[in-house]
Amino acid sequence: MAYLKTLARQQGWHDDLKHPTEESQMTRITVTVDDVSYTDEVEPRTLLVHYLREQLGKTGTVVGCDTSNCGACTVHLDGVSVKSCNVLAVQADGSTVTTIEGLATDGRLHPVQEAFHECHALQCGYCTPGMIMQSIDLLRDNPDPTEQEIREGLEGNLCRCTGYHNIVKAVQYAAAGGAK
Amino acid sequence: MTVTDERPATKEVGSRRTRKEDQRLITGRTRWTDNIQLPGMLHLAMVRSPFAHAKVLSVDTAAAKGAPGVMGVFTGADLAETQGANINAWPITADQVTPTHLPVVVDHVACAGEIVAVVAARSAAAARDAAELVDVDYEELPAVLDMKEALTDAVLAHPDLGTNKSAFWTLDSAEAGTGADVDEAIAKAREDGIVIEREYRQQRLIPAFMEPRSTVVDPTGEQIVIWSATQVPHILRFCIAATTGIPESKIRVIAPDVGGGFGGKLQTTPEEFATLAVARKLGKPVKYTETRSESLLSGHHGRDQWQRLTLSAEKDGTVTGFKVELLADLGAYVAIVGGGVPVLGAWMFNSIYKFPAYRFTVQTILTNKPWVDAYRGAGRPEATFGIERMMDELAAEVGVDPLAIREKNWITHEEFPFTTVAGMTYDSGNYEAATARATELFDYDGMRAEQRRRRESGDPVQLGIGVSTFTEMCGLAPSRILGQLNYGAGGWEHASIRMLATGKVEVITGTSPHGQGHETAWSQIVADRLGIPFEDVEVLHGDTQIAPRGLDTYGSRSLVVGGEAVVRAADKVIEKAKPVAAHLLEADVADIEFTDGTFGVRGTDKGIGIADLALAAFAAHNWPDGLEPSLDAEATFDPDNFSFPHGTHLCAMEVDTETGATRMRKYVCVDDVGVIVNPLIVEGQVHGGLVQGIAQALWEGAEFDDNGTLVTGSFVDYTLPTAADTISFVTDHTTSPSTTNTLGTKGVGEAGTIASTPAVVNAIVDALRPRGIHDVEMPCTPERVWRAIRSAGADSAGAAPSAAQPHFDESEGDVQ
Ligand code: FES
Ligand code: FES
Numbered sequence: 001m002a003y004l005k006t007l008a009r010q011q012g013w014h015d016d017l018k019h020p021t022e023e024s025q026m027t028r029i030t031v032t033v034d035d036v037s038y039t040d041e042v043e044p045r046t047l048l049v050h051y052l053r054e055q056l057g058k059t060g061t062v063v064g065c066d067t068s069n070c071g072a073c074t075v076h077l078d079g080v081s082v083k084s085c086n087v088l089a090v091q092a093d094g095s096t097v098t099t100i101e102g103l104a105t106d107g108r109l110h111p112v113q114e115a116f117h118e119c120h121a122l123q124c125g126y127c128t129p130g131m132i133m134q135s136i137d138l139l140r141d142n143p144d145p146t147e148q149e150i151r152e153g154l155e156g157n158l159c160r161c162t163g164y165h166n167i168v169k170a171v172q173y174a175a176a177g178g179a180k
Numbered sequence: 181m182t183v184t185d186e187r188p189a190t191k192e193v194g195s196r197r198t199r200k201e202d203q204r205l206i207t208g209r210t211r212w213t214d215n216i217q218l219p220g221m222l223h224l225a226m227v228r229s230p231f232a233h234a235k236v237l238s239v240d241t242a243a244a245k246g247a248p249g250v251m252g253v254f255t256g257a258d259l260a261e262t263q264g265a266n267i268n269a270w271p272i273t274a275d276q277v278t279p280t281h282l283p284v285v286v287d288h289v290a291c292a293g294e295i296v297a298v299v300a301a302r303s304a305a306a307a308r309d310a311a312e313l314v315d316v317d318y319e320e321l322p323a324v325l326d327m328k329e330a331l332t333d334a335v336l337a338h339p340d341l342g343t344n345k346s347a348f349w350t351l352d353s354a355e356a357g358t359g360a361d362v363d364e365a366i367a368k369a370r371e372d373g374i375v376i377e378r379e380y381r382q383q384r385l386i387p388a389f390m391e392p393r394s395t396v397v398d399p400t401g402e403q404i405v406i407w408s409a410t411q412v413p414h415i416l417r418f419c420i421a422a423t424t425g426i427p428e429s430k431i432r433v434i435a436p437d438v439g440g441g442f443g444g445k446l447q448t449t450p451e452e453f454a455t456l457a458v459a460r461k462l463g464k465p466v467k468y469t470e471t472r473s474e475s476l477l478s479g480h481h482g483r484d485q486w487q488r489l490t491l492s493a494e495k496d497g498t499v500t501g502f503k504v505e506l507l508a509d510l511g512a513y514v515a516i517v518g519g520g521v522p523v524l525g526a527w528m529f530n531s532i533y534k535f536p537a538y539r540f541t542v543q544t545i546l547t548n549k550p551w552v553d554a555y556r557g558a559g560r561p562e563a564t565f566g567i568e569r570m571m572d573e574l575a576a577e578v579g580v581d582p583l584a585i586r587e588k589n590w591i592t593h594e595e596f597p598f599t600t601v602a603g604m605t606y607d608s609g610n611y612e613a614a615t616a617r618a619t620e621l622f623d624y625d626g627m628r629a630e631q632r633r634r635r636e637s638g639d640p641v642q643l644g645i646g647v648s649t650f651t652e653m654c655g656l657a658p659s660r661i662l663g664q665l666n667y668g669a670g671g672w673e674h675a676s677i678r679m680l681a682t683g684k685v686e687v688i689t690g691t692s693p694h695g696q697g698h699e700t701a702w703s704q705i706v707a708d709r710l711g712i713p714f715e716d717v718e719v720l721h722g723d724t725q726i727a728p729r730g731l732d733t734y735g736s737r738s739l740v741v742g743g744e745a746v747v748r749a750a751d752k753v754i755e756k757a758k759p760v761a762a763h764l765l766e767a768d769v770a771d772i773e774f775t776d777g778t779f780g781v782r783g784t785d786k787g788i789g790i791a792d793l794a795l796a797a798f799a800a801h802n803w804p805d806g807l808e809p810s811l812d813a814e815a816t817f818d819p820d821n822f823s824f825p826h827g828t829h830l831c832a833m834e835v836d837t838e839t840g841a842t843r844m845r846k847y848v849c850v851d852d853v854g855v856i857v858n859p860l861i862v863e864g865q866v867h868g869g870l871v872q873g874i875a876q877a878l879w880e881g882a883e884f885d886d887n888g889t890l891v892t893g894s895f896v897d898y899t900l901p902t903a904a905d906t907i908s909f910v911t912d913h914t915t916s917p918s919t920t921n922t923l924g925t926k927g928v929g930e931a932g933t934i935a936s937t938p939a940v941v942n943a944i945v946d947a948l949r950p951r952g953i954h955d956v957e958m959p960c961t962p963e964r965v966w967r968a969i970r971s972a973g974a975d976s977a978g979a980a981p982s983a984a985q986p987h988f989d990e991s992e993g994d995v996q
Pocket of ligand 2: 121122123124125126127128158159160161162390439440695
């Protein structure tokens, strides 16, 4: 049994669940997500991504791994991109979170969303929320990146479908101001 | 009646339409299976075996059952009556040895990660906590992990079967009457020609789609509804009905948004069956979503072959025979396609070439590792790798350019249709044209000149140029051929078209896209066919209740087979509408012509639009006698033949001879996939395919320790390429329309993956060949390249030590 548990931990099956729940204390947090303020009770071990998906129904943000490698869960925390599987919900207390669902304003797509569509930078779309959030962050830091800078800036986000070619093009397209 | 023609000026087919699917996906308005929440839904966690081979002596579930929020804990014994089985649909021989594959094991574990018990609880967290409390008593058994060792049967993966050998399958051109005897050709070449003998390793890969698999089962209605992250909702429904006894009519399977598959979701999984069984036991909706680590461990793997290859040729490089002997690891069970995966390679090892003699054999083997099944290309990448590596070896032996040796042996464009030595008839192709375009885009002569300069100057960073001219068989598959091969289903596809009263059109397809863009491409096809706006077409799929007939998406079949079904359904709509148009226009039906969405009367300016006819059908106030008031139509298309896309891929790799590090300089591919419906989508398929194939060459491999534990069990260790590892590609197309379907399409889903692996490895070997190196085992990591360079002086055969398995009897002849 001990071996099984060790293996399970090594394999990461239970990574997000370090301790049994019996007496878990709840913590109250207040977070603004996509322009709405929420006050909720969360378990201390709850990851931000699970809080977003399960408590707030923000299922636009997804989970692709259990080792913080894939970037599918990327959101903006106080304006900076983070992997929301790598942040506890309690750490977001008092903060502002933007997810893929909060990017479009007044029915208008964010220019990076538009660029992903125009450049066919998505196929299955599973990596897309994280890719878009990371690309926005990259362009904020570096509005005129080279191809290599784009590639390095997206290194923490995995895509299995596109081969990255069109994702790089989309970031270039957005950097150049879209269709104009 | 007004004459309406809202058809856009440009033809839809061939235009770079951006995708309809994107709007939801880029705004997070998605329906992944894991997003689904139902009232009263319970969550599952799996208790998995840490041992590769063990007897389950007892399972103590008491502590887990008492844990907070736990609604039930089920062992294999608890579910034995109802859980069904994971079946193999393609027994490749009549006497194939096929172990029973139970979703939740009862007493025998055959690989690490198998499910031993299932915990159902209020939340996923509670279920996982309780899973840790399940106490399983195992008796560990010796495990067989290496397929060559497995051949000896010294240790058995399934002791009750008495052997690890599952099946032996042969395609012999002399026996089939499609060519000469390969042994004679080889014997002759040993006298006065060239014989090249090599053994290549196709390492085990993991499909690693980005969306982990997830299943939700709702048993509360009259029909059981199953949502699953699957490529094959129709096949899943059939397999559930066939093995659990639930009437097929009581099962509805939905594949909602599915985040990639690449063959990895072409499976019916133990997790799907276990989730169904528990939902039925508890009478509650139940969800199971795997973690990434579970996905890598317990989803099926791909490739995993040893290829023993013998090529005979005349001194000038004209190939006279090719013998292929494969060992293929099936893992612990024969999965749904199973041994059919290597068998699909049987018609592809001869590739684009005119070989007079050919024999293909495969021995499939059972081991105590996770099962192996389709992964992008399924059998065809392995075959293409084998032959394209061999053609480079032959070129080196003859002393000519790798392109020249290919040209000497390939089928010329005047020779189509061409029946190959493996018995396939290639309908169309033009290898010369694709190669000419690729060499031009690549600046082939310029790159060769740079390579010479670097060689002459002794540059520590050498340049290698890799060639891969490939073909594949797509459009799976003619049902008659599948029947001859003993496959358990047909290969047809179904479509129907519903003409709505408001002028909108619903297209229902039996394909099940998960990133391929069928909603966009099918809309383009129907818009052209019916002369209606692209925007007015809605494509419905992936739900057995909405699309009741279908065989799903894999094997680059969707457009070639499914798209043709759509075309035929549309044509039936037009045929149905003609007498109605004649009736309403008071004309003779023979005078009705359909162009651009309008039924006109020949020689007049009278006409009626197809949308108006749909409205007329809805009202049915004025309808011809004896006709049913409907324009809806459906079609089932069963192809006569496969389709054969091809292409020429050229890759330049820089190899640092001091460190073994490699860097891709340039990659050009010119693919002939027949007529292209949407170039934007096709390019995307090619890019993604290329990177998966390149990843096999350079980075990926499933590795196990001596106990059979997967050590590449997370994304930390199973290294998918990132944006920073890859480059931008140069892609282009030549077009030889397929003659086997109306649109002339050939399929593109797997092309990039099939072609790119040998292109990259050929480039690396090309860079190192002057050092006497003729192989580097995949993945060609810097360490392996470095070792190859280091050992090159010592090993006159010139292969890296890890690659050169002693296997050929030296007395058989010259080993090149
Ligand atoms: S889910 Fe957060 S990095 Fe993979
Ligand atoms: S679009 Fe499928 S993983 Fe990126």
